[in-house]
Every structure is written in structure tokens, then in C-alpha cells.
Amino acid sequence: MERKGFLKSLIIGTISAPVLFESCKKSDGTTTSGTVTETGSGNSSGCTTAPTETEGPFPTHSPSSYVRNDITDGKSGYAMNVKIIINQNCVALANAIVDIWHCDSEGNYSEYGGGGMQATNYQSLHFLRGRQVTDSTGLATFKTIFPGWYNGRATHIHVHVYNSSGISLKVTQIAFPEGSGTALALVNGYKKGLSGYTYNSSDNVFSDDKSGVEIAAVSGNTTDGFDLTMKINV
Numbered sequence: 001m002e003r004k005g006f007l008k009s010l011i012i013g014t015i016s017a018p019v020l021f022e023s024c025k026k027s028d029g030t031t032t033s034g035t036v037t038e039t040g041s042g043n044s045s046g047c048t049t050a051p052t053e054t055e056g057p058f059p060t061h062s063p064s065s066y067v068r069n070d071i072t073d074g075k076s077g078y079a080m081n082v083k084i085i086i087n088q089n090c091v092a093l094a095n096a097i098v099d100i101w102h103c104d105s106e107g108n109y110s111e112y113g114g115g116g117m118q119a120t121n122y123q124s125l126h127f128l129r130g131r132q133v134t135d136s137t138g139l140a141t142f143k144t145i146f147p148g149w150y151n152g153r154a155t156h157i158h159v160h161v162y163n164s165s166g167i168s169l170k171v172t173q174i175a176f177p178e179g180s181g182t183a184l185a186l187v188n189g190y191k192k193g194l195s196g197y198t199y200n201s202s203d204n205v206f207s208d209d210k211s212g213v214e215i216a217a218v219s220g221n222t223t224d225g226f227d228l229t230m231k232i233n234v
Contacts (some may be wrong), residue, residue, distance in 0.1 A: 003014075005031055007027075007077075007112045013184060015218075019031060027052075027099070032089075032132065034186060034222070034223075035219075035220065035221040036181065036182060036186060036218060036219050036220055036221065036222050036226070037219055038217050039130050039177035039181070039182045039217065040230060041212050041213075041215055041217060042215075042216050042217030042229045042230050043213050043214075043215075043230060043231045043232065043233070045092055047087070047090040047233055048211070048213050048233060049233050049234070050170055050214070050232045050233055050234065051172060051208075051209065051213065051214060052171055052172060052215065053171060053172050053173045053205050054173075054198045054205065055158065055160060057112075057117060058101070058103075058109040058111070058112050058118075058158075059112055059158070060099060060111065060126075060129045061147070063099040063129070063131050063160070064081040064131065064158075065126075066126060066130045067127050067130075067131045067132070067133075067231075068130045068131070068132075069130070069132060069141060069142060069143055070130075070142075070144075071100070071127070071128055071129055071130035071142055071143065071144050072127065072128070072143065072144055072145055073110075073125070073126065073127035073128070074127070074128045075104050075105070075128060075145055076145070076194070077104065077105040077145030077146055077148070077190065078145060078146040078187055078222050078225060078226060079140070079143070079145060079146075079224040079225030079226070080143075080144050080146045080220075080225060080227070080228055081141065081143060081144075081223075081225065081226070081227050081228070082100065082141065082142040082143075082144055082157070082227045082228045082230075083139060083140075083141050083227070083228065084098055084139070084140050084141075084142075084157045084159065084229045084230050084231075084232060085134075085138045085139050085140075085229070085230070085232070086098060086134050086138045086140070086161055086231075086232055086234060087088075087138055087231060087232070087233045087234070088169075088233070088234050089233075090233065092134075092136070092137050092138030092139075093134060093138050093163075093234070094134055094135065094136045094137075094138060094158070094160055095133055095134060095163075095164040096133065096134040096138070096140075096162065096163060096164065096169070097131060097132075097161070097162040097163070097164070097166065098130075098131065098132050098133070098134060098140040098158040098159065098160075098161055099130070099131045099159070099161075099162075100129070100130060100142055100144075100157055100158060100159050100160075101128060101129040101148055101157075101158050102128050102144070102147040102157045102158060103128070103148055103149070103150060104127065104145070104148060104158065104225040105145065105146075105147075105148040105190040105191075106148055106190070106191070106192070107148045107149050107150030107151075107191055107192070108120045108122055108150075109122065109128075110122045110125040110127045110129060111123060111125070111126060111129070112126060116173045118150075118177070121168065121203070122159065124166070128144060128145070130142055130144075136218050137211050146183065146187050146226055148189065149189060149192070149197060149198075150191050151196065151198070152198055152204070153198055153203060153204075153205075154175060154176070154178075154198050154199055154200045154203040154205075154206055155176045155184060155200075156174060156175055156176070156205070156206075157173065157174045157216075157228075158168075158171075158173055158174075159171070159172050159173065159174060159175040161232065161234050169234040170232065170234040172232060173205055173206070173214060173216070174214060174215075174216050174228075174230050175200050175203075175205075175206045175209065175214045175215045175216065175217060176200075176215065176218060177215055177216070177217075178199055178200060182209065183219075183220065183226050186221065186222055187222065201214070216228045216229065216230040217230070
């Protein structure tokens with residue numbers, strides 16, 4: 001199937017996935033004039049299978065409805081380009097479906113809220129959620145903002161990968177490098193700061209990632225924006 005036709009079919013079709021309702025200090029980079037040149041591994045080998053993580057508690061209700069590269073939907077924050085490379089058995093996986101979603105600068109998710117875990121009601125909005133299909137090199141790209149954080153979790157991005165037939169291959173999450181000179185330190189939690197922040201080592205998802213497989217490679221600055229690169233082996 002031609003790529004354009006394949007994308008069109010994704011918009012029409014809906015792929016359902018199980019919802020798992022769970023609660024959703026490294027310094028290895030250098031900086032120059034407030035610019036992060038590179039931090040994190042981004043799972044550069046691409047051969048270590050990504051850990052399977054929870055999809056909840058804020059998964060996208062209808063991911064096939066959001067086939068788009070720009071997922072900002074007008075949300076303010078520091079610009080960030082996300083490059084996700086999908087490998088299968090260390091080989092680039094073309095035509096894989098990649099869904100991502102994350103919170104805004106204040107730690108809130110679209111499609112949820114109004115009580116419980118999130119007081120702000122964004123049930124009718126769909127910001128910071130999107131779907132793309134990988135090219136021949138396994139690459140899917142998204143234009144978004146640097147995520148904020150909320151109580152009990154480190155800054156993160158959710159990822160759900162399907163094969164070209166819509167069969168789920170991997171649900172995982174992307175962590176951010178931490179410590180002096182990292183993008184996380186430059187952003188400094190936006191208006192919230194980092195007081196009370198949960199670091200990767202204490203996070204209920206990332207605390208067992210001793211080798212840093214889930215930590216992305218991040219570069220850039222708050223003026224020009226950031227670039228995040230992550231290889232995910234399914």
C-alpha cells in the first residue's frame with residue numbers, strides 16, 4: 001500500500017488497546033552558554049528491547065484520529081522536535097505506527113480532568129497527542145513542547161508502537177536526562193520549578209532502568225528549542 005493511502009486508512013480506522021490504570025540524577029552532558037549539546041544515550045545501540053510500561057492513566061482515547069506531525073495544538077512551552085526510531089531485532093522497522101502523548105507545561109493531560117488525579121478539566125481537548133508512521137529508516141517525527149511534570153512522576157513521554165497491521169508491539173515510556181546542564185535543568189519545571197520533583201531514580205516506572213535504556217538523547221536550549229532522539233527496539 002502506498003504511504004499516503006496507508007496514512008489515510010489510519011485516520012479512518014480505529015485501533016483499540018487495553019488501558020492500564022496505574023499512577024503514571026544523571027549528569028552526562030555538557031553545556032555552552034545555556035545550550036545542551038547532548039545528554040542521555042537515546043538507547044543508541046537500538047538493540048536492547050525497550051521495557052514494557054503502563055499506558056495509563058491518561059492514554060489517548062482514539063489515537064487513529066490524530067495522524068499528525070505537529071501535536072502542540074497551541075499549547076505554550078519550549079519547542080521540542082521528537083525523533084523516534086523503531087527497530088525490530090536491531091533492524092529499522094518501516095511502516096510502524098507510533099503514538100505518543102504527554103502532559104503540558106503545567107503537568108496536565110488533554111482528554112482528562114475535572115477531578116481525581118487532575119483538577120483542570122481538559123476532557124474536550126486533544127493537545128500533545130499524535131500518531132505517525134515510520135519511514136524506511138524506522139523514523140517517526142513529532143513537533144511538540146518540552147513536557148512539564150506532575151506529582152509522583154518524572155518528566156516523560158508515553159509511546160505505543162503498532163505494526164503496519166495495527167497489532168500492538170510495545171507500550172513504553174521515554175525518560176529525560178537529569179542533572180546540571182541538562183535540558184531538564186534548563187527548563188526548570190517551567191513556572192512550577194523542581195521543588196518536589198520526582199527524579200528517575202525514585203520514579204515508579206524508571207527506577208529500575210539501571211542501564212539508562214529508557215533515557216532519551218536531548219540537545220538544544222530554551223531559545224531555539226530542543227531536539228529529542230530515541231531508538232526503541234520492539
